[in-house]
Amino acid sequence: MTSFCTATYRAFDEKADFHKKATGIAVGLTVGSWTELPEAKKKDMEKHLGQVVSVDVHEPEAGAAPGSLAAERYADIKIAYPDVNFSRDIPALLVTAFGKLSMDGRIRLLDLDVSDGFRKTCPGPKFGIHGVQELLGVHDRPLLMSIFKSVVGYELPELKEQFYQQALGGVDLIKDDEILFENPLTPIEKRVEACMAAARDASKQTGQKLLYAANVTGRTSQLRAQAKKAIDAGANALLFNVLAYGFDALQELAEDPDINVPIAAHPAFSGAMYPPRHYGVAPQLLLGKLMRLAGADLVLFPSPYGSVVMPKDETLAIAESLTRHEGALKPSFPVPSAGIHPGLVPLLLEDFGVRSVVNAGGGIHGHPMGTAAGGQAFRQAIDAALQGVELEAYAAEPGREQLKAAIELWGVKK
Numbered sequence: 001m002t003s004f005c006t007a008t009y010r011a012f013d014e015k016a017d018f019h020k021k022a023t024g025i026a027v028g029l030t031v032g033s034w035t036e037l038p039e040a041k042k043k044d045m046e047k048h049l050g051q052v053v054s055v056d057v058h059e060p061e062a063g064a065a066p067g068s069l070a071a072e073r074y075a076d077i078k079i080a081y082p083d084v085n086f087s088r089d090i091p092a093l094l095v096t097a098f099g100k101l102s103m104d105g106r107i108r109l110l111d112l113d114v115s116d117g118f119r120k121t122c123p124g125p126k127f128g129i130h131g132v133q134e135l136l137g138v139h140d141r142p143l144l145m146s147i148f149k150s151v152v153g154y155e156l157p158e159l160k161e162q163f164y165q166q167a168l169g170g171v172d173l174i175k176d177d178e179i180l181f182e183n184p185l186t187p188i189e190k191r192v193e194a195c196m197a198a199a200r201d202a203s204k205q206t207g208q209k210l211l212y213a214a215n216v217t218g219r220t221s222q223l224r225a226q227a228k229k230a231i232d233a234g235a236n237a238l239l240f241n242v243l244a245y246g247f248d249a250l251q252e253l254a255e256d257p258d259i260n261v262p263i264a265a266h267p268a269f270s271g272a273m274y275p276p277r278h279y280g281v282a283p284q285l286l287l288g289k290l291m292r293l294a295g296a297d298l299v300l301f302p303s304p305y306g307s308v309v310m311p312k313d314e315t316l317a318i319a320e321s322l323t324r325h326e327g328a329l330k331p332s333f334p335v336p337s338a339g340i341h342p343g344l345v346p347l348l349l350e351d352f353g354v355r356s357v358v359n360a361g362g363g364i365h366g367h368p369m370g371t372a373a374g375g376q377a378f379r380q381a382i383d384a385a386l387q388g389v390e391l392e393a394y395a396a397e398p399g400r401e402q403l404k405a406a407i408e409l410w411g412v413k414k
């Protein structure tokens with residue numbers, strides 16, 4: 001029986017015949033041409049021919065606000081591509097469904113539904129949400145992640161101290177800044193040794209477990225060796241700039257039995273791939289479904305209310321893609337990020353729930369009482385939000401001056 005991977009597109013045009021366009025895509029991206037084929041050849045080629053599943057045309061709505069989607073003429077087009085046409089890997093799927101087509105006018109890839117056969121070749125996250133929670137022994141609250149800041153040009157003792165201060169704040173994970181590449185001052189194995197020693201020291205004070213996601217960088221051919229080097233030095237998680245390398249590079253790392261630690265996917269470069277509305281790839285596919293299929297245990301993406309923002313419906317769609325039930329495919333942790341401070345925690349919890357990660361760099365290091373207090377302020381904000389208590393009221397109690405100071409600086413967003 002023929003199996004298919006199905007792509008959903010949104011094509012924009014003031015006057016095009018969208019049915020004709022859909023047929024052009026289905027034929028053009030598979031067998032090339034159809035009507036010109038001799039009948040005998042058609043029989044052989046039929047199993048390779050793309051199928052138009054549906055074409056939903058949207059005409060501009062009278063009175064719609066100029067510039068709004070409702071004011072545009074577009075069609076949502078579904079095309080099914082026979083699995084037999086491409087090898088079972090994400091690059092082949094992307095080139096088939098949105099290779100040349102991505103450059104051909106105003107068209108956006110909204111979604112990809114992969115066949116069961118294709119899905120089987122993508123084992124997904126090794127740990128997933130539950131696995132990461134198990135490693136940390138935390139199940140009843142969102143996790144708190146802290147981001148190294150001021151790392152380029154710094155020496156190991158400085159990074160070690162910065163790590164220690166972050167860990168003292170009671171964070172669950174610490175991740176490298178994505179711009180910290182392999183470098184002579186803080187090579188990955190030395191950095192990991194220093195930071196994990198700081199983690200052990202801090203744990204004596206906090207009693208907490210902690211994951212350190214070290215940034216795996218360099219040439220693609222060296223990624224596995226870099227990851228192994230970090231793990232051998234004690235790294236218990238990894239960070240990876242997925243989109244600069246491609247999903248297959250993530251999948252290679254995630255599938256490797258020797259890389260037995262969670263992988264956090266950074267969204268750097270993704271903005272170039274999801275321009276607004278008319279072009280590119282929908283964020284819930286790029287940062288949601290594909291990240292999960294390729295094996296990310298945690299996925300960072302812009303939040304609706306921080307410094308680098310994305311519309312709320314898109315961030316919720318990413319989180320839904322990462323967490324919805326998908327048979328044996330484990331869910332990945334949504335990590336809405338950028339410009340996050342304690343005053344945003346109630347909103348984060350309301351929108352992304354307990355099975356998410358609160359992630360902050362400047363919102364921790366920029367705390368007026370220092371980095372450790374920055375982490376503590378977040379933990380207090382999380383406690384307050386879980387109890388349904390207003391942050392201002394919670395912060396007014398003795399022993400919560402860290403949250404009080406954070407609110408004085410950043411405020412509380414309602």
Ligand SMILES: CSCCC(=O)C(=O)COP(=O)(O)O
Nearest residue numbers: 301302337338339360361362
């Ligand atoms: C846009 S998601 C990436 C967030 C990130 O990596 C980061 O460094 C955010 O730092 P911030 O100081 O804004 O919390």
